[in-house]
Amino acid sequence: MKIYVLKQNQALGFLEEPTIGNIHFTYLDGISPQSYIEGIDEEKNVSDDGLFLIFQNMFPENGQIEALKTKYEIRTTIELLLYLEDVHGSYTFLTQEDWSKHSNPMDEEHTNYVYSEIRDEVLANNYTFPNILEHALNIPLEKRFPGATTSGRVIGLSGFQYKFSIAKEDTKKELCISKDGRSYYFMKPYSKHHTTFMPHDKERLxxxxLLINEHLFMTLARDLGFDVPYNAIIKDGEDYHYVIKRYDRYKNEKFDHVEFATLLGYNSNTKYDATVQEILKKADEYIGKEGVEELLLFFYFSTLIGHGDLHAKNISLIHASNEIGETNREISPYYDISTTHIYRGLKDREIGLALLGRKSKIKKEYFLQLAKKHELRVKDFEAKMKDITDNFVKLFPRLIAALPASILELPYQKKYGAHAPLKSILDKYYLERKKYIKQYIDDTWIKEDVHDIF
Ligand SMILES: Nc1ncnc2c1ncn2[C@@H]1O[C@H](COP(=O)(O)OP(=O)(O)O)[C@@H](O)[C@H]1O
Ligand SMILES: [Mg+2]
Incomplete structure (x- = not known):
């Protein structure tokens, strides 16, 4: 069996798997090396340990794939690609038969856009916080809260959280499953498993x-100057789901993007093994000093908020245009930002990637050291760190104050039969972060005395 890989609607080559796990990728005649896929650099390529990373990193990490394999008795790995829909960037996977029926790309209308010119329009992130949708949730229960079985196809975006494409119909005020295969939004529903308090079940977090958390910290990132896409939450029973706009879709066009994990040779199992230094070095090759500075500031922001889940699949580069041979990259909009520090057992690290050997207790000097290594002006960089800190300290309480009582009073279980309102958890978190800044970043940056609070 051959599986054709299309990018920007044009077939680049095909995958074969002569024996299980032994995977080949061959470019079609006439494909210029400029259009080769990241990490697949030769005309003919062989991988002995599973799928080429770029494709492997498109699979969800949450059991959906195992369910698919069982349900459809899928034996080869490459076949699984046929079950992905609304895939990462512009990728499409077709059987040989479907490919031969595929229309000639020349027949299709295609418009080239420069991403930086349409970026703001794509992101559309000027919502007011909190952005709580009042839309009808016309999404079947089994889609929102699936059991072990997966029906049909799964979204071709990776990640641990279950997600699926949706349509957001503002005139009808409803959220529903997208029907035409064109997806501009996706939903991460909350997990009943992880929102149920079971203190004796040691395996269960x-x-x-979590999705209120994500909406809150995505907004904080936006307000501190980082680009994020439009996002919102919607209530469903005792918790909230999350809706996010795709940053790789514009009109009928799609933009390719690549996670740092893929660029550096990490997969879903090793995504926490990359280091901040490796990411900055790789970034330097594509986006130069300015990009490196922005990323380092993003690592600083992540440290401040306690983003323990920041790993090599949670930062990406996006192509500068939707031309198939585009070789320029820029930092993609940011996504998947939350704090792990409001959860018991998840406070041991500030970020998920080691920065000069540390994931916690990261000091200001370490950031300055990296700034120096990348030939940034250290004094200016430090001033930017201070700005981010001041803005975090100033804006976080404002965001909390903007939340309605119905969210602030949500019960957060402490032990059986005892809960605290979510507001008290967030207030305590805020004090802890200020204490962190005082202790590890700069004790003159926080005026009040927070040492004696606990
Ligand atoms: N708004 C978006 N538009 C397009 N692709 C996205 C968007 N957000 C995330 N992605 C891609 O999907 C992957 C999974 O999304 P993420 O939010 O990280 O999910 P999870 O919480 O499951 O890790 C990301 O690594 C990124 O490549
Ligand atoms: Mg993620």
Whole structure:
């Protein structure tokens, strides 16, 4: 069996798997090396340990794939690609038969856009916080809260959280499953498993209100100057789901993007093994000093908020245009930002990637050291760190104050029969972060005395 890989609607080559796990990728005649896929650099390529990373990193990490394999008795790995829909960037996977029926790309209308010119329009992130949708949730229960089985196809975006494409119909005020295969939004529903408090079940993490958390910290990132796409939450029973706009779709066009994990040779199992230094070095090759500075500031912001889940699949580069041979990259909009520090058992690290050997207790000097290594002006960089800190300290309480009582009073279980309102958890978190800044970043940057609070 051959599986054709299309990018920007044009077939680049095909995958074969002569024996299980032994995977070949061959470019079609006439494909210029400029259009080769990241990490697949030869005309003919062989991988002995599973799928080429770029494709492997498109699979969801949450059991959906195992369910698909069982349900459809899928034996080869490459076949799984046929079950992905609304795939990462512009990728499409077709059987040989479907490919031969595929229309000639020349027949299709295609418009080239420069991403930086349409970026703001794509992101559309000027919502007011909190952005709580009042739309009807016309999404079947089994789609929002699936059991073990997966029906049909799964979204071709990776990640641990279950997600699926949706349509956001503002005139009809409803959220529904997208029908025409064109997806501009996706939903991450909350997990009933992780919002149910079971203190005796040691395997089970209690991470309620994770999507309120994501909406809050995505907004904070936006307000501190980082680009993020439009996002919102919607209530469903005792918790909230999350809706996010795709940053790789514009009109009928799609933009390719690549996670740092793929660029550096990490997969879903090793995504926490990359280091900040490796990411900056790789970034330097594509986006130069300015990009490196922005990323380092993003690592600083992530440290401040305690983003323990910041790993090599949670930062990406996006192509500068939707031309198939585009070789320029820029930092993609940011996504998947939340704090792990409001959850018990998840406070041991500030970020998920080691920065000069540390994931916690990261000091200001370490950031300055990296700034120096990349030939940034250290004094200016430090001033930018201070700005981010001041803005975090100033804006976080304002965001909390903007939340309605119905969210602030949500019960957060402490032990059986005892809960605290979510507001008290967020207030305590804020004090802890200020204490962190004082202790590890700069004790003159926080005026009040927070040492004696606990
Ligand atoms: N708004 C978006 N538009 C397009 N692709 C996205 C968007 N957000 C995330 N992605 C891609 O999907 C992957 C999974 O999304 P993410 O939010 O990280 O999910 P998870 O919480 O499951 O890790 C990301 O690594 C990124 O490549
Ligand atoms: Mg992620």
């Amino acid at each position: 209690y991470i309620p209100y």
